[in-house]
Amino acid sequence: MKEYVLRNARVVTPATVMHGHVLVRDGLVADVDEGDIQPTAGLECIDCEGDYLLPGFVELHTDNLEKHLVPRPKVVWPQAEPAFFAHDAQIVAAGITTVFDALSVGEYHDKGRIAMLGRGVDALNHCRRSGMLRADHLLHLRCEVADPRMRDLFFPLSDTPCLKLVSLMDHTPGQRQWRDTTAYRTYYSNIRSWTDEEFTAMMHELEEVRDSCANDNAASVMEFCRQHHLPMASHDDTLVEHVEEALSNGISISEFPTTTEAACCASENGMLVMMGAPNVVRGGSHSGNASALDVAKEGHLGALSSDYVPASLLAAVFELAAREIMPLPAAVNLVSANPAESVGLDDRGRIDVGRRADMVRVHHMDDMPLVRNVWRQGVQVY
Secondary structure, rough: OOEEEEEEEEEOOOOOEEEEEEEEEOOOOEEEEEOOOOOOOOOOEEEEOEEEEEEOOOEEEEEEEHHHHHEEEEEEEOOOOOHHHHHHHHHHHHOOEEEEEEEEEOOOOOOOOHHHHHHHHHHHHHHHHHHHOOOEEEEEEEEEEEOOOOOHHHHHOOOOOEEEEEEEEEOOOOOOHOOOHHHHHHHHHHHOOOOOOHHHHHHHHHHHHHHHHHHHHHHHHHHHHHOOOOOEEEEOOOOHHHHHHHHHHHOEEOOOOHHHHHHHHHOOOOOOEEEEEHHHHHOOOOOOOOOOOHHHOOOOHHHHHHHHOOOOHHHHHHHHOOOOOOOHHHHHHHOOOOHHHHHHOEEEOOOOOEOOOOEEEEEEEEEEEEEEEEEEEOOEOO
8 A cells, every 4th residue: 555645735626725735545535634744754755845736637638649640741650659658748747647538530631630540549548558658548539420431430439448528520611610711711721722613612512511411420429429328528619509409419518619609508508618728828719719718707617628738728727817717726627627527537636535646746937837746546657
């Protein structure tokens, strides 16, 4: 049995910040209390030197693995497992102890996502079995319902043991995130270019394909998730009607709503509203969608995702507190307790007796939060 104390820390619980200590025993939090505790001969003590002690972050949606599997457009890295371990190291260094690796089931314009799908899942499974991963990696399959190949790609992977979250997406131009078709054209300009006539024809073609398969694709995936009690997320809700449709289908997470109206509706109807931490750090959406800061000010922000920048979770937490949009414990809940509870992970997400000893030690260097140490199930992994 491994037992030690993290002392002289500013411990962040779901409701408060207290100067205290945390006793860890056999991978679990055994005690949390105010005040300091002095080292003794029979008990190992780690002095946190007044640093913050936060619960390990729970990341429900990151595309970070893609950067390692396809480091440049059209370049598929031949060594999937080393790429996965590099991704793992970056994740843990950001304070993330539980990560849902999001892989896209379907795509448009060949960004390489289908090429990495099977390889990514295989690498995830192999690396998990190795016992060498620092973070706890789970699988999030992002289903592009407007791709006619979606079901043929999804169901062969649907029995992956670590599949714990499924989201439904529709990136057809004119829909949801890409209701502004000019933004869509600009975004894909690094992959291909169109004349005005070619772009109009392409949009009509994608709309026809979507109309031929999207409803059936979505229905089959949602039925599978209901049968297997898998939580579902609706991606890029833009209209109140999108939220209402998600609610009617038993979807509990609204990830990256593009408008404040959709975010408000989702929150008021009990859905977890998850937005991008880069949106908070940058002060707005990179694609012109709703501001996460505005949604937070209205009291509708339920969780944050690092999306494409792992380090953004920590930065966003302290940014929200510094702007006095919410107290630090509430901001920390956005990256720990709230996402954990939304997917049924009730063994982690907060520093509390009986929970997993997943913790992050954070030091402020010139007002910049810096991860100094990370523990997962009591074992120091960073």
